Amino acid sequence: MPAALLADTQAEALNDILARHDGLEGPLLPILHAVQEEFDHIPAAAVPVIADHLNIGRAEVHGVVSFYHDFRDLPAGRHVVKICRAEACQAMGVNQMADGALQKLGLEWHGTSKNGAVTVEPVYCLGLCASGPAAMVDDTLHGRLTAEKLETLLAEASA
Numbered sequence: 001m002p003a004a005l006l007a008d009t010q011a012e013a014l015n016d017i018l019a020r021h022d023g024l025e026g027p028l029l030p031i032l033h034a035v036q037e038e039f040d041h042i043p044a045a046a047v048p049v050i051a052d053h054l055n056i057g058r059a060e061v062h063g064v065v066s067f068y069h070d071f072r073d074l075p076a077g078r079h080v081v082k083i084c085r086a087e088a089c090q091a092m093g094v095n096q097m098a099d100g101a102l103q104k105l106g107l108e109w110h111g112t113s114k115n116g117a118v119t120v121e122p123v124y125c126l127g128l129c130a131s132g133p134a135a136m137v138d139d140t141l142h143g144r145l146t147a148e149k150l151e152t153l154l155a156e157a158s159a
Contacts, residue, residue: 005045013038014046018053028054028064032071041072069121077112077119079157082136083150086125094133097147098122101154118157 006014017034021027031050035042042065051058065071083098102120105113112119128134131143137153145153 006043006049010039010043010046011049014049018050028056028061032061032065032068036071040075044073069123072110074112077117077157079118079138080121081118081154081157082121082123082126084124084126084128084132084134085122086129086132088129089132089134092132094145097133097145097150100147101150104151105154105158113158115158117159118154120154 014035017031017038021031021034024030028050031054032042035046035050039046047061047065048058051061054061065073083101084094085098102108102111105111105118105120107113107120109120109122123136126134126136126141128141128143133145133150134141134143135145135150135153136142137157142149142153
């Protein structure tokens with residue numbers, strides 16, 4: 001996609017990000033993190049600009065964006081709920097809880113509610129293995145989840 005699809009202010013911000021990372025060794029990940037920080041996602045129109053600037057293929061940039069779960073190609077909701085799917089949380093029943101919560105919200109993983117309030121994402125360890133199942137709402141960790149507690153967290157985030 002051509003850079004012309006970026007708004008002038010977005011193109012200017014992207015060019016500033018690229019300039020700040022000039023001269024770094026292995027700059028792709030830091031650039032992508034900065035772009036996501038700036039735009040709350042990696043706009044598709046930014047991919048060819050980044051690729052051209054780094055003299056790499058668009059497929060390489062897209063591959064990195066799609067490989068790492070923290071990069072988004074669409075903006076997230078106002079609140080991001082990350083539900084741990086690691087083995088310790090699975091052993092405590094998180095999959096059934098998460099499936100029920102997603103069904104109730106009418107979402108799939110990485111989906112955002114229609115009102116833009118909440119995005120639900122899987123993560124593969126929040127470091128609360130002894131207190132699982134666990135989730136993180138924005139930057140706040142929650143352990144020892146029950147289906148009811150998860151439902152309450154999602155309802156509060158959706159409000």
